Amino acid sequence: MNKDQNNKLDMYEAVQTYLDANTDKWNGVPVLITFKNQFSELLSNIREHQENQEAARVYLGANKTTQKRFVSEKADILNDALEAYAAIEENIELEQKAAKSFSDLNRLRNQDFVTVITETITLLEQHLEALADYGVTADQITDLKNSFDQFLTLQGQPRQYRIAGKQATLNLAELFDNTSSLLSNKMDKVMKRFKRTDANFFNGYQTARIIVNN
Template identity: 40%
Template sequence: MNLSQSNRKHMVEATLAFLNENAAKWQSIAKIGEVVNKLNDVNLAIDAAAGEQLEAKVYVGAIKVALKRTICEKADIVNDIVEVFAIMNGDKKLAQTMADSASDLFKLKNSDMLRRVKQIIDVAIQNQTPLVDEYGLTAEQITGLQADYDHFLEINGQPREYQIKSSVATLSLEELFTEASNLLANQLDNLLKIFKRRDPTFYNGYIKARMVVDY
């Protein structure tokens, strides 16, 4: 990559990092998640096109670990609520099943973690009405956990963790940067305006991350 492309790449990664760190603020808006996933794919394709497959693999590995941690933290919050619900209804077996902490879940192998989280999601959905009406759970907590669970399934267990979706795999480096610019300028920038007045601190942080810094 030339210097200009490198600076643009840093901006894309800074933007993705900021959005990943603040996922709780936008994860209930499916369209934002859709565009963020596309931008992640393009970012990885840029790595591959630049001959940096190793770095791309490491990058996806880091994203995967961070996503697993996020899933475990969200699952812990949900299963704590379900555990109290079970105790209050005299269901000792369910209460014991929902007793894992975030660290307990994170220590599990990915396959076991996914199995446990799926169990938490299923129980939460089955009992959604009383959990929401009486115990403080929100529908967004369930859908947010489900979305992260689904995303982890997509990237888990692939033989090449930096594998790029076919829609962008054959594009040239400059074409990929153009695609990234289109996703940002024509989609994410508009979608994030939802937070311009609702959460100006978050919105301004996004705008700052979007700035290309010349090194």
């Protein structure tokens, strides 16, 4: 990748980290969930195209613990809904499986973490129709899958939930063009809704969007 692309990638990573750290701020806006999923998939494909794999591994290794926390937070939120549904339906086995808090998940050994999160995603998808009444959407599960795939990449394991899309066949220049366009023409415009309702969150997003020339 050239210098300009590396600088843009640093910005993309900053945006992704910021959004993952503030899921509770934007997760109630369906269109943002859709755009975030598209953004995550584009970013995953850019990483796969990176020429300097050693540099990528250094970056990824430094962020594995942080990404595990993001996955744990998202799984915890969806588990709460699954646990409530199971309790009301008097499904004791499902309730026990869903009764995993953020700390329960985050302190698991990484290999056990992979097993538990995979099971959690399976259970969420199996009960998705019923969970709609509890505020769970397919896009939220996809968002969890994308974050989990990013953890697996950091862990040095193949992604389990590749979200199929045309991005996978695009070249690096097209991926950068599409990612920048998605941010500028879609995500930035929707994020303006927070300018007055949550100025701190909006300003943090604006800061993450700044490209630093290194």
